[in-house]
Amino acid sequence: FQEDGRVYYGLSTLSISEVHRQFINVPITCCVRTTLKLECGVALLQEADHSALYTSVSLCISASLAFAAFLFFKVDLVLAYRKLLRHFSKQQISDGKLYDAYVSFLHPDTITSDVTANFALQILPKEMEKHGYSLFIRGRDDCPGEAVHDVIAAMVRRCHRLIIILSPEIRFSTEGETEEVEALCDNQTQLCYEQKIGVHDALTRNEPRVILVEIGSVDYRCLPESLRYIKRKQGALKWKKPSLKTNKCIKFCSNRNFWKSLRYNMPSVPSGTLHTIV
Structure with missing residues (x-):
């Protein structure tokens, strides 16, 4: 008591x-x-009210599933948002850039580089330009007789992105010059200059942004530290040449994911849709 x-x-x-x-x-x-x-x-004996607990658990599970779905469909959602933005937003003012991307690749001197050139000169522009993106590709858009190094320096700095196409035949010596497995050529020297200008500006001024595209197996031990740093920081997109033995469904999905990832890394608004004030 x-x-x-x-x-x-x-x-x-x-x-x-x-x-x-x-x-x-x-x-x-x-x-x-x-x-x-x-x-x-x-x-009176009554059942305990677990509605608050059930609600909390349901909200946590729903939030986790929504976050996982966002990560899985992030690229698709961003691309869809950009597409809607172009239709409903006001026309934006140009920032002075002429092209969305400068495409740097090894011009064909071997059978392997023929695959790279076909991708850079045919497949890449055909797919990207139908979405409104403008590309500057040396060997296609430059004029004969121009000072090559001056053109490269000027055009790289007038592009939003620098797409560097890496293939197995590219090697870099310790001095930083590009060399072919069999022999050196002018195209490789120009390739090295393109990448030096673009990567230097990307690392010091954060523009143009570099996009690495791998065609085949690339040995990064043979590439400059600057490219290895970009690879570690943001990764690289892998493009595989379609094989006749590859299943059509797998081939379609693989190519589709590559192109969506590439468009995701491109500017949100293509240069062709911007308005220039004179």
């Missing part, structure tokens, strides 16, 4: 280990008999 002022009362804890469902919400009369009188009370 405990004393509370002039009142004495007894405190007893009743533990019920198991309650059958037929006793839920059924009035139960409890009586306490003392030497003075008999006291009775009515009690």
